[in-house]
Amino acid sequence: MLKTVAVIEGDDAAPEAMRPVVEFLGSLNIGLEFVYPVVGEAAEAATGDIFPAEAREMIDRADTTFFGSTSGKSGAALTYLRWGKGTFANVRPCVHLPGCASPLANPEGIDFAIVRENLEDLYVGCEGPLGDLAPLNLSGRTIRRPVHDLGEGRYAIKAITRAGTERIVRFAFDLARSRRRQDPSRSPKVTCATKHNMLRGSDGFFLEVAQEVAADNADVEFESFIVDDFACRLIREPQRLDVVVMPNLYGDILSDAAGGLLGSLGLAPSGCYGDDYAYFEPAHGTAPDIAGRNIINPTAALLSATMMLDHLGFEREARRIEDAVQRVYADGRALTPDQGGEASTTTFCDAVVAAL
Ligand code: ATP
Secondary structure, eight states, X not given: OOEEEEEEXXXXXXXXXXXXXXXXXXXXXXXXXXXXXXOHHHHHHXXXXXXXXXXXXXXXXXXXXEEOOOSSTTHHHHHIIIIITTOOEEEEEEEOOTTSOOSSSOXXXXXXXXXXXXXXXXXXXXXXXXXXXXXXXXXXXXSSSOGGGSOSOEEEOOBOOHHHHHHHHHHHHHHHHHHHHHOTXXXXXXXXEEOTTTOTTTHHHHHHHHHHHHHTTTXXXXXXXXXXXXXXXXXXXXXXXXXXXXXXXXXXXXXXXXXXHHTOGGGOOOXXXXXXXXXXXXXXXXXXXXXXXXXXXXXXXXXXHHHHHHHHTOXXXXXXXXXXXXXXXXXXXXXXGGGTOOOOHHHHHHHHHHHO
């Protein structure tokens, strides 16, 4: 059955990774159709609107969206894909590929997934001057420096809801079980990281709800760490992790750290899942410093595409592509500069096609 993928290539170097991957997906002849919503600066020039209704309708009609990173006005489309489509779970698998240039002496066996809450926390986007808070008379609610004494400055709201926390933690437990089904040798475990010792009312609440959900999912091990301690464990013993669940900001920061552990942001894929829509994007940014040089590592885009194929029901093709990528890394002759190689993006993609 024909599946429609809306493609938004993104900005700076992102299209250089996205284009060959979309071309490659098309060459598989498995019934994928690609449509290209026009968003950002190009849409503004044509219609005066950075996210016109036509683009939104294309995304709505498509089975999924494949999104390159954005630095400019195409961010409006990203806002729609996250908050408009309710894609609350950002899944970022971190798997060591033998042959990749990890900074760790022993990266073998790293295989975990970060589940980042994608819609709440500090990303609700409510910020403003501290003076605006004066009428709320928060003096009785502050346990450290009273807000009215802070002088000129800004605030940001960190929102942790019961419903949002329950659904992300349940998602993490379901993912741990499904990873176990794929590989029965795995011991399913969910690790939660929060700053509950300092932020008792917000992160403490996230942890409390996570513990309640854990009690309903006793077939899966549960552990929790203070996020700074977790950051240290992430570097020292990443092989102990299976599924990690975190509020939005920590998940954003620590998944880039996890990408660094593997050897490059260019290796880190991601998928964002809601109840009735999902979209897929490499975890890295637009890499403006290497734009126009055809050296961006397309592995993150390729592996995001395999997550997308899984979502669309093409599991066999997804595994074949993952195997081909693994073979290219094990072979080591067609790696991009971030991996210590000299290959261009095109050469890397050609090697994956050959390995397939
Ligand atoms: P954002 O704020 O959108 O997350 P960022 O400012 O964190 O973006 P990135 O665009 O992710 O930055 O890039 C950080 C560094 O990693 C840059 O030096 C960039 O060239 C490099 N980088 C990112 N993605 C890749 C990739 N796919 N291949 C090679 N290098 C990459």
